[in-house]
Every structure is written in structure tokens, then in C-alpha cells.
Amino acid sequence: MVSQCIIPDNYVIPSGLKACAGVFSPEMGRQVHGIAVVSGFATDSFVESSLVHMYVKSSKIMEARNVFDRMTERNVVCWSSMVSGYAREGCVIEANEIFEGMRSSGVEPNVVSWNGLIAGFSHSGNTLESVYTLRRMHCDGFMPDGTSIASVLPMIGEMEDLRMGIQVHCYVLKMGIGDDKCVLSALIDMYGKCGCTNEILNVFEGMGTMDVGSCNALLTALSRNGLVDKALEVFRDFEKQGVELNVVSWTSVIASCTQNGKDIEALDLFTEMQYAGVKPNSITIPCLLPACANIAALRHGKAAHGFSVRRGISLDFYVSSALIDMYAKCGRIGDARSCFDGMFRRNLVCWNAILGGYAMHGKAEEAMKIFDMMQKSGQNPDFISFMCILSACSQSGLAEEGWKYFNSMSEEHGIEARMEHFACMVTLLSRAGKLEEAYAMIKKMPSEPDACVWGALLSSCRVYANVGLAEIAAERLFKFEPSNAGNYVLLSNIYAAKGMWKEENSVRNTMKRIGLTKNPGCSWIELKNKVHMLFAGNKSHPQMMQIIEKLNKLSTEMKNSGCFPDTNFVLQDVDEQEKEHILCGHSEKLAVGLGLLNTPPGYPLRVIKNLRICGDCHAVIKFISGFEGREIFIRDTNRFHHFKDGACSCGDYW
Template sequence: MLSKIPANPPPRLVLKFFKMFSHYDDIQRARHLFDKIHEPDLRSWTILISAHTKHGFPEEALNIYNTLRARNVKLDTYVLLPVAKACAASADLIKAREVHDDAIRFGFSSDTLLGNALVDMYAKCKYVDGAKRAFDDVKVKDVVTWTSMASCYANCGLARQCFGVIRNMGLNGVRPNSVTVSSILPACTELKDLNLGREIHGFVVRNAIGENVFVSSALVNMYASCLSVRQAEFVFVNMFRRDSVSWNVLLTAYFSNKEYEKGLGLFHQMRSEGVKLNQASWNAVVGGCVQNGLNEQALDKLRQMQDSRFRPNQITITCVLPACTNLESLKGGKEIHGYICRHWYFKDLTTSTALVSMYAKCGDLDLSRRVFDMMTRKDTVAWNTIIIANSMHGNGNEAVLLFHNMLGSGIKPNSVTFTGVLSGCSHSRLVHEGLQIFNSMNREHSIDPDADHYSCMVDVLSRAGRLEEAYEFIQRMPIEPSAGAWGSLLGACRVYKNVKLGRISANRLFEIEPDNPGNYVLLSNILGTAKLWDEASKTRKLMRDRGIPKTPGCSWVHVRNKIYTFVVGDKSNKQSEEIYNFLEDVGKKMKLAGYIPNVDFVLQDVDPKEKHEILCNHSEKLAVAFGLLNLNGESSIRVFKNLRICGDCHTAIKFMAKIVGVHIIVRDSLRFHHFRDGILPGHQRRPFQFQKLQELLL
């Protein structure tokens, strides 16, 4: 067909073919036709630019406009309109300013139609000053002009200014329409201003614009964001027509307000009634499940999503990775990592950062660091994540080094950064470094320390055994000491057997958080270690009288995709006999290697033999033994505990790791503990691909 076109076709013929080719979305053929014209007129250029803008090629439209500008021809509003729309679609602020300058230079900036497009262009570029300038230049402002300016403020997070425009709009006699309402309702959502939202809802009802699906969806979203889910339901139920957006808005509202049963019910209704699900629908239910602690259901919904031929995107991945973290499922996290690599999602900063966090919290710091090092771009959140990862693994020196690398790369730290690095200093007893970093907060980075930072510094001093300094630091604090500060001191008093400061810390904690059982248990332990049995008994009695239950300690380990849980003295496991035999056998080797059971951690007034038996029955030892007996060719095991690891268990597991030659990782309520120092002198490491681990102990 193109072969029949003459070498220099007339504009009428060009227009006819442009329309036809644009209709079939064949932009390349349209461009080929345009290139046949020796001297295209302005109308032909306008049609070509419009076609590219309309069919989703704004960058190419702007390139064509640059070619036109280079010819120094006089432009008109018809060519500037599609160019402004192209700038809006690409959010290209530099080009947007050029187009605005051209409109002023050729005298069209006061034109209402073009002025509206310029305001909208700047709104999409999130540049308020430019939008205000274009808005002020328009002589005759219609409803579109006012709506575009209000929408610009709303998009830029300036909700108050948005409603200022709406008030001036009314004072100028211009009546808002459905587009105006749907544009400004997100500002109510941001302000969480329910009364203002109700006023707008009243306007919608009085002016009979509730049938507009965009208005109704925005109302549902506004009520849901203002925690008025019943009103959101009412609007949704009475909608004349519902699109996928309105369904998704209510779905998200249920999950955000902890009504996950209704959320799951609504999602089931959407599927059964044939509502057209989209990516946002699946992301809402996957993210909602994670948000409400339904981690296994989140992974199940992810599988259903893929079975329904929907490909998870970056948002899906970022939503579901915390489910792997919460389930401590390193295997599931690795599978998602593989998916990220196959689909090139690792270039997305949020996705990569979530992956760094997942590996760290599942106990694999090496993989966490490897992902971080592969990131081509790192923001403050990414640096915070890897710093906190090293801190939670007791790698304080590396956390401090990363902090200085962050500063050297030009990334500005925030409050979270300092909490992370100071926590690392405390776990590694880096007192000098901790004090330097703490003192630099306000002096060098203009960040005022908050309660968390002060608590971290108390922890830094306390863990290093400088209890009197820690107590003095608390007394000098310019803010009221938090439970975290006193708790850090109390925990250190347990380690360093300081009864005096232990009593002071515990009594303050009994006032601040009287229902926390850990404080009573810690004080009782301090008193028991000091053989002050009567006083320890009174503390336990006080706890019982106040009706505060002691949190039972338990440990768990993942073996072949299944979780096995243990409590103290547990004999419910099928391999219990093997577990206790193993602990007895390895205990003999440990004693030969220099291990001495620390009976101070048995806080019962019983004879020494019973104390040794009680130590052997601790839940973390049982979980470690079970994990070692079921290695299945792996070189490491990961054990998790809900409370702090027992001091004797910490020493014992260190000896186990040395003798067996296996990397043992234990995560307690505070951090990860790594035991992988190799073998003890005089012990030869042997391979662990065998049927029974006890062979190592022969």
C-alpha cells in the first residue's frame, strides 16, 4: 500500500494515512510515510507528535519535537499541546520547562487549553512552582485549570494548599466536577481528615455525581484510610458500578484495619463472582496476609497467583519476602531470590533491600552481604539494612566500618542508622567507637538522640562491664530513661552479678512496665545467683500475686522443610533417646576439651548433680542436638529461641561446634550467635556425610 504513495504526498493524503495507521497502532509505518514528505508542514509535524504521544511513545515524541524546534519554525498551540502531554507522560521536567518557555516566547501561555496542559504537565513532574507559574498566566480559568492546580498540590503531598485552591475556585464562581472531587479526595486521605472527607461526600450526594466510579472508589479509599471501614463498606455496597480499583481499595482496607477474615472473604467473592483480578488485587491479598501475620497463607496466595497466570512483580516480591523472614524459611527466600534473578528484578532498589534483610534475619549474613555488594545503587535504607544486619549478628566492627563507608559514599545517615550502628557497638563491646559515634550525631549530622539512642549507649557501657558509668549515664540523660535503658542495665547486672544496681534497675522497670515478666525473672536470677533465696522467692511471689505469667522458653530448628520445637526437658520428639545419648556423649568430649558446666545458671536450690542434669535439658541444647543428628550433608544448622540464650548453653554450643566442625547459628531474642571456630587442639575433623553423627565422638 505504501508503494502507491507518491514521493511527496500532499498533506490531506498524509492526514488520511496517519489516522489509519495510528488506528492500527502502526507508528513505524506512519513515520515511514511522514519521511516521504520533502517539506512537511506544521500540521504534519503535529499529527506525528500526537500519534507517538497517544500510543505511549512520549520520549520519541519529544525527540521529534526537538527536530522541529531545530528548524526555527513558528510553533502554535496545536503542536505545543501534544508535546506538553508527552512531557507529562515521561515526567521530564527539563523538557517541560523548554515547552513552557516556548509557549511564553510564542505568546500562547495565557491560552486556557494550553495553560491547562502546562499545569497538568508540571503536576505530573511534581514541580509546584512551574505549575503555579503556568496557572497564574492563564487569563480565563475554567474547571480544568483549577482542578489541575489542586491535583498538582495533592500529588506533591501539599494537601492544605490543595484545599486552598478549591476554596478560591468556589470564590471565583467555578463549580467542581467529578474529576475535581476524585483528584482532591486523596488529599483527605493524606490528612486523615474524616470530617473534611464527609463534607466532600455530602457535596457528591447533593450534586448527584456518586455514580462516577472514580469518585466512589476515591470515597471508599478515603474512608478506609481514615479508619472508617463501615463507611467505606457503605459506599462500596451502594456503588452503581464497581471496577477492579474499587474492589481492591476495600480489599486493602480490610487488611490494613486487621480485618483479615473479611479481606480473605472479599477476595474469595471477587474470584467466585468473576471480578477481573489484576496485579494490584493479588498484591493486596499477598501483602495483606503478611501484614496480619498469615505468612503461610501469603506464600499459598503467591502460588495461586502464579497458577492464575499472573507474574509476580517487584511489589509482590517486596510484600512476600517478609513472610519468608517471619517463617525463618531460608529455602523459600532462596527460591524467591532465584525468581528475582530470572526476571531481572534485582535492579529494583526496594526488592534488593528486602532480599538483604531476609537473608540477614534468616541467619545467613554472608548471602545478605553478597546481595548488598551486588546492588548498583544504595540509598539510606539499603545502608541501614546491612548495618543492622551485621549488628544483629554480633559483627560490630563490620557495622562500624559500613557506617563509615556509608558516610564516605555521600549517603546521609538518619536516626535508624545510628540505632543500628550503636547496637553493633554494644554487641561487640566497642565502647570508644560507640561514644564517638553517639557524640557525632548532633555535632556532625544535626540529629538529636532519642530514647533508642540513649538506650543503645547504656547497653554499650553495660555490656562492657562499666555498670557504674552506665548508671551515671542514665542519671545524666536529658530525657526520661526508657524501659530499654533500664533493661540494658538490668541484663548486664545479671551477667556481672551486681545485686545493688540490679535492684535499682528492676524497681524502676516495675514502675515503667509492671506487666513484663522478664524483669521479674532477671531480678530473681540475680538474687538466686547471689544465694539470696528468700529475696528471690519474694520476687517470684510478687510476680504471681500480680498475675504475671512467666514466658516459657522454647527453641526450634528447621529440618527438611519442617519445624521441630523443644522446651526444657522435652521428650516428645521421636528421636529423644538419641538426642539425650548424643548430649551425654558429646558432653564427655567437651569436658575433656575444658568445658566446665556453669551451675550458676540453674536458679533452683537443688544438689549439684541435679543442677548438671537441668543444664543438659535446656531447650536450645536439645534443638542443637536434634539439628546435628539430622544434618543430611549440610555444613550448618540454624536454631531459634524465643528468650535470651542461657550463658551455659552459649559456652556448651561453642564447644559442640568446635568438636563436630559444624557451623551452628543460634538466634535468641536479642541477636544471632555464630559458633564456627573449627576444631579444638588434639581433635581431628572428620567428614559429616555419615549415617550417625555419634561416629564423630568415638
């Protein structure tokens, strides 16, 4: 129109400004603003109102204010736009000043004005202001509508104020707005955040008709409360009922599985999602990748990476950091670094992801270089960064460097040490054999040590078989975590390692009396795009006979070479032959045996274990890596072990 020398008038310009607001383009909006000024329509009240709305929608609140201050006629729409704009930007004082200014100028706010204030505060995270404004609205004689309620309920959920949430629910029923789908979804969300699972289901079951929004709210609420099985059941019911589930639905249930230990189910759902024609987005991929990382499903992780590249979302901060973490946890620290180096911009999450990866692989030198690079780039470390660098120092026994970083937290960065940092230092000192120094540090802590700190000490007492300190740490842990079987097992193992069978039996009997059972050793290995789970002592795998036969042959070769099973790691009072038999059934050995049977010579093996690798398995897998000519990666609860040519990357220090 402009190119044909037709001058837009005061009817066309507002339409152009509305379009600019619709595509969030303040640059084009400024050009239209310039046309309005040149053509003499900039002072038209309709144009001015449209300019205020466009700048507010584009988050250019100061430019909106400049136009607003020059207006001679301000109607309720303009006032409401400014109130909403300031509230959405988190400018509480300015939003309330504009709101009161509207009243003092003789313009009475309407429901839209109030809703703009409530929704704006909710959007900017000003929880208390949002709730307070709803109360004020009601006290001033305005009846909150569905928009008001749907905006404030998530904030009540964030506050976990169940009493207030019930009051609002009662208001919804009293005013007859319980059929509003947005209100019902917000109620489900609120009850979910307050942990009221029965109320979640009651609200949902009371709905007349279901829409995808309320279905998604239910899935999210169930997932938040750890009800993953119920979330999966509900999801399948929605499918059967023909509900048109969208990307949010699929992402919610995938995230639920990932967060609650159902990693294989998460991978299967991702495949189903694509078959259903629903395209994953930049939220779905970071929800899926931790599942790949948890069970070292590298092929699935690489497929998700390829998908994110094709979709153009691989450089998204959250996708990139999840990819870095996935590759690191799958034993591909080089690929993790490649993802990191390929980023044009990096946020703190990405820096911490690569730092954590190097720490997990015991690469302290590389971690320290990354830590320095991060600060030189202008990115300040946070408490997670220091946890990663202290963990890296711990994996390599760098006590002096660990102290340097620990002290620099408060002295150079103003970060107060948390329990996790003290736990890292306790681990660092005690694993380096400085158990008494670690205990002295615990006693000097500014606040009472928690289970994280005592657990670090107890774990290291296992390495050095220090019964005295182990009993002290275990006594504290039994009070902090009375239902954590792992603490009892650790103490039992320490007694067993010292041959203190009476004390070992006493701990085991205590576990039986209070109903605690030891978590079985379990390992995962991905073969031909399928993840296999193997449990210690369990013979249910269809190839178990061949696995045992393969391991027995390797055991014979190992003995012929002068190496013998280290039966000290069998913490049971049985004869030597039985001890050898027990060692053969450790889950990481079974996983390696399965990998050897089902992959070609020279193919690398990647195994994840839910417990710490024992010394005998470590020695055996070192031998296998040299004898079979394989690279073998084992990730236990402590770190990564990269076995190659008969040696391990940990240098036998773990």
C-alpha cells in the same frame, strides 16, 4: 514517513508528540519538536499546545514553560497543563501564580484546571495545598467531581483528619457520586488511614458491584489497621466470588501477613500466587523477603532471589536491600555482601541493610569499614546508619569506638541523637559492665528516657544480676508499658538468678493479678522446604520422642567429656534433676535436635529463636557443633551466634 521525505504537517506532529508523551520519552519529543521548527509548524497553536502537554507529561517543566511563554494564543488546555505540571513537581508558588495568571488573562479555569491543581499537589505530597485547593474550588462556585474527591481523600487520610473526611463523604452522598469506583476506593483508603475499621467495611458493603481496585483498597486498609485475619478472610471471599485479583491484590495480602507475624502464610500465598498465573513484581518481592528473613526460610528466600533475577528486577533498590537483609537474617552474611557488591548503584537503604547485617552478626570491624566506604562514596549516613554502627560496637564491646561514633553524629553530621541511639549506648556501656556509667548517661539525657532506653538497661542488669538498677529500670518500664509481660519476666528472672524467691513470686503474682502471661520460648527451623515451629516444653511435634532421645544421648556425651548442664539458668525453685529436665525442653535445643535427625551429617543448621539464648543452651550447642561436626546458626533477639568446631562467633559475649 520522514525517511521517505514526506514532511509531517500540523496535524501529524501533534499525534507524534502525544505518542512521545505516552511513552514518557522527552528525547524523542525534542526530535519531533525540532522537526516542527524546521518545517515551520512550531508556531501553530495546536502544535504549541501539544508541545506543552508533552513536556509537562515528561516532567520537563522548564522546557514546557519556554514553549508556553512564546505562545501568542493560550487556551484553557495550555494553562491547565502548566498548572498541573508545576503542581506535580511540587512547585506550589509557581502553580498558584500560573493559575491566577490564567484568570487575570481572561481565561476562566474549568473543572479540569482545578483537578489538575488538586491532583498535582496530591501527587507531590503537598497535602495541605491539595485540601485547601478543594475548599477554594467549592467556595468559587465550582462543583468538585469524582476526580477532585478521589484525588484529595488520600491526603485527608494522610492528615488523619476524620472530621474533614466525613464532610467530604457527606458531599459525595449529597451529590450522588457514591457509585464512582475511584471515589469509593479513596473513601476506603481515607477511613483506613484514620483507623475507622467499621466505616471501611460499611463503605465497601454499600457498593453495588465490586471491582479489583476497590477490593485492593479494602485489603490495604484492613492490613494497615492490623486486621490481618479479616484481610485473609476477605481475600478468600474475593477468590470464591470470581473477582479477577491482580498483582496488587496478592501483594497487599502477602505484605499484610508479613507485617503481622504470619510469615508462613505469606510464603504459602506467594506459592499460590504463581500457581494462579499472577506474576510477582518489584513490589511483591520486597514484601515477601522479610517473611523469609523472619523465620530463616532460606530456601524460599533463595527461590525469590532466583525469581527476581529471571524477571530482571534483582537490581531494583528495594529488591536488593530486601535481599541483603534476608540473607543476613538467614545467617548468610557472605551472600548478603555478594548482593551488595553486585549492585551498580546503591542508595542509603542498601548501605544501611548491609551495615545492619554486619551488626547482627557481631562483625564490628566489617561494619566500620562499610561505614567509612559509604561516606567515601559520597553517601551521607542517617540516623539508621548510626543505629547500626552503634549496635555493631555494642555487640563487640567497643566502648571507645562507640563513643566516637555517638559524638560524631551531631559534631560532624548534624544529626541529633534519638532515643534509639541512647538505647544503643546504654546497651554498649552496661553490657561492658559499666552499668553505673550507663545509668549516669540516662540521667543526663536532654529529654525524658523512654521504654527503649530503660529496657536496654534492664536487659543488661540481667547479665550482671544488678538488682538495684534493675528495680529502678523496671519501675519506669511498668509505667511506660504496663501491659508488656517481658519487663515483668526480666525482673522476675533477675530475682530468681539471685535466689530471691520471695521477690520473684511477688512479681509472678502481680502478672497473674493484672492478667499478663509470659511469651513461650519458640524456635523455627527450615527442613526440606518446610518451616517447623517448636515451643519450649511442648511435646506436640510428631518427632518429639526421637528429639528428646537424641538430646539425652548428646547430654550423656557432654557429661562424659566433663561438661555439665548449667542449672543456674533454670529460674525456678525446683531440684537439680528437674532443672536438667527443664533445660532439655528449651526450644532452640529442640530445633537443633530436629535438625540433626532430619539432615545428613555435616549439613549446616539454621535456627531462629524469639527470645535471648540462655547460657546453658549456648554451651550445649557449642558442644554439639564440635561433637557432630556441624555449623549451627542461632539467631536470637539480640544477635546471630555462629557455632563451629565447639566455639561461637560471639566469643561468649552476648
